[in-house]
Amino acid sequence: MITATGLELRAGSRILLNGATVRIQPGDRIGLVGRNGAGKTTSLKVLAGEGEPHAGDVRRSGELGYLPQDPREGDLSVTAKDRVLSARGLDTLLRDMEKAQTAMSELVDERQRDKAINRYSRLEERFASLGGYAAESEAARICSNLGLADRVLAQTLSTLSGGQRRRVELARILFAAAEAGAGGKSETILLLDEPTNHLDADSITWLRGFLKQHDGGLVVISHDVELLGDVVNKVWFLDATRGELDLYNMSWQRYLDARATDEKRRRRERANAEKKASALQQQAAKLGAKATKAVAAKNMARRAEQMLSALDETRHADKVARIKFPEPAPCGRTPLMAEGLSKSYGSLEIFTGVDLAVDRGSKVVVLGLNGAGKTTLLRLLGGMETPDTGSLVPGHGMRLGYYAQEHETLDHEASVWENIRHLAPDTGAQELRNLLGSFLFTGEQLDQPAGTLSGGEKTRLALAGLVSSAANVLLLDEPTNNLDPASRAQVLDALRSFAGAVVLVTHDPGAVEALEPERVILLPDGTEDHWSPDYLELVQLA
Template structure:
């Protein structure tokens, strides 16, 4: 269905992946987990497989339909209804719109000829609609949307009124609707980049079952190890150190065992070879002192070099970012207050009359169902959007640091260096280079456009911008999304040690636990309460 031949993937001058031959193939029934650390090239490789961008070298051959969910979907017309966006996967939205137009003509036309043409055209459209599954397809789309946490009221809203998480679930629903004919049979190849982001526990369970039953090919990037364990039957591991792909034709648990066994083998072989090569070098040094034995000494040295060159490389431990949130700037007792915050999109009221006071060093979690306005509230507090009613009251010394769920604080067209320079215009060049190095951005990567970074790399770059800010109030919207386990733990450790105020939106129970919150704000009502274990359980269930 998709075959990559002699694939080479680069980011600037850096080679992310070199896969000679046609070892990277996706066939019906393959459920492939694409894994590797942040920055190994997973997202870039998936975009290439989807035909969204071209490889540095090699060829991609595709047969059959492909459904691609990028990490940050960029929808076109945000005035389209969510329902129509999903139905557009099979072209049903345009047919329904045309049917509605002809029905209006049938009812309102005074001219018999116009009415007759409208009736004839309506009949042809209805026949085509029926051939594509018609009203059963509408029901199927609604079922998929409901399973992903998109209720009917959301489906009747324009995309621009939805939260980032809701829009992403609409895109996922659209792809799964295209891959389903109602019976689950499909020859579509699904390419899914972090599909569980923004999903609650019930939706993840439903998605897991859908993917297990999918008959076409599947490649999934996910840091949800439970999903990988239950779904994948093959693994592609992108080794960021060697710039190569290892293919494992086995499930997740066997893959983990095989990786561990393979690394132990490589270490044993290298230790034995180093011991033998060392002995050969010592002997060569002794022989080399005698002119008559010089040729034998050279042969021994060459043999030692061959012995080491023929070894499989031992995997070098992954580098990790050194994430530490900033030392907060001095401020007053209550650096940020807001009163009567109200946000409305058209006739849709997101929330109304929200009051809050963020005290120095306080730890606050915002909770609510998807679409309750959590991200919107953070945007209002950050000054990114304006409320329809109410306002902010900044206290003495307020300095806000904002981490956006969709990386909106980054300029995709600017380089890594330009982004960090914009975030900290007054910082010295050497200090910024050191900061980027701590976040694993060095050398040619500094000139790489931010739009070409993976989701995890974008998260690290946005966090680097926060570190340079000396903020005393951090507004964090899903800061652990898209991070590999090591980087996620770094963020959690940074949360534990930060002494400024934090307002957190998260679906990650570990993030809330690391924060040790004092208060919770419940949306859409804006109710404030003391934090308790019940709220921790609520995040775990969500």
């Protein structure tokens, strides 16, 4: 159980949440919603104990599983499989059993071998008491449903992409929660921030079913309305205008109806109060001209001010970033080519012999199943990694803009302003301020460290950097992740009108349709083909 009382959250001096009191109990499946930048991610961090509130108290009891938006740092030398199994302490037992098994087969001294046999027996007994091989099979099933193949599970975390590491972490959390519920009801509280990011359509469907059956507590931040509609039985709306948390103890669809009704009521109440306050102010002005009525006039004016200040602020239509890519810098006919690209991590070959030619203004989609190397290819093209074989051949006037799905192009320690200055060093200060303003960064937010931004805000900042670059080749890796529907629509409109070349990796069919690609590259083989609507189904499966 998690109980928060008098919770106040701030970003700098900006109040995100003021005086909220909430409780999360087994059986609660809560959707935490609100516009990008409202403070949803900050709220979840504080509830998980990974952030401190400005004021208030948070008490936790029982098991807790927290999935942040960005992959956690930690020991990256362990394998993905061991990371998942560590949720129940099985990883170290299996490693010790393997060591004992090796000793049993290699030791010549009979006495030492007997010791190894006894050690193995004790370890196997402990392993069995924790669920043993059945638990290992259960972990494998969860990983498979989240698109983590056996070859990925055998890799160390250091060789995985940020999206793969995040899926490993999600698998670990769900594996732990499944143990807590074995043979009875689970009391594990799951706090999940955008859990469907990096998942294909089948994995998302499976996850919805898992969460719907989870009988512990759940708070989920998601832009996936189908997940919210299927899973949640309560909704918390974080109103960025008022800095308050509105609690709705009802399903998603009923919440949508109730929210619309509440907004109409607030607007009506405000209109009526403003009408009465205006009448009082007019009457006060008339009476104020007469010395004998001065006190009465002041009282009326004061009453009008009190009526207006007591009102909830109306919720203005959510602002959206005005994303528009400028005319790309002039370039040659083929600004980017690659020949014979290959990449392996240890003994794991990702792809080999990939050739690529990106013509001026061309639109290319990279497709392949999870783990086929789509992100790796973009990182090679963007210069973030070095190929094992092959080379990049920049064309005349090439200017690259790279959007990384894990926001690696941002300096998380630097402020919003410092980041944009680094990304566009030749642009004037006022022009950059205007640009940031069009992406909804103003005032004190310019001094806010990029690492404290929400996922959607990081996306906007990274996109602002692309806009400032006048790039003629954009490398985009999942650019619509973490965006609310309005901001996503703006990104897709910008893609439609961009005159430069684009190489796109995405699970979002809407992004592909907006791009109107001419070509597709299929990984891991590197096969190139003309785009056909038949490939659209593969976008969601990839």
